[in-house]
Amino acid sequence: MNYPSDEQLAEMMRQLTQARIENFLGQHIGTWRWWVLVILLIAPWFIWYKLVDKKRILEVTLFGVIIMVFTITLDEMGFVLSLWSYPVEVIPILSRLTSIDYTMLPIIFMLVYQYFSTWKRFLGALVVLSTVFSFVAEPIVVYFGFYVLLKWLYWYSFPIYIIMGSLARWIVKRLIDIERKG
Incomplete structure (x- = not known):
């Protein structure tokens, strides 16, 4: 061959x-879609800064960075495997929806992490969040032409959001325990 x-x-x-x-x-x-993505990439960070618990900012940010790594990695895999595509990007050399991967998902997950402190409450919030992301937000993003499903269905995303959030929380909590014992 x-x-x-x-x-x-x-x-x-x-x-x-x-x-x-x-x-x-x-x-x-310069199109309206591009401007929406630029605004969604930058503006939510100002809101996050106002809402984040400054006493836990390192912990919450670590959680957000782990979520960001997961979303970027999974997004890249899905794009390369032609499971989905993004017709409009903020930066053309990145093959992902940067506004979602670098801003929206990490910030929303960070706020859920911050406000739902027990595992039970956190998992309940993750189920709600996963439902909204998978069955409301993703269809809206598809409808407005930011995201094209090729070999992907909305319900595939549902468990991924839950696993991603749970794993990120477990990692952060484990690191905090190691630090306290150290």
């Missing part, structure tokens, strides 16, 4: 990146 070389793959990636940049500059930058 004739496999593409590393150099051929790099050239294909360069051509794809160039095409994405040209598409972005010709069709998306």
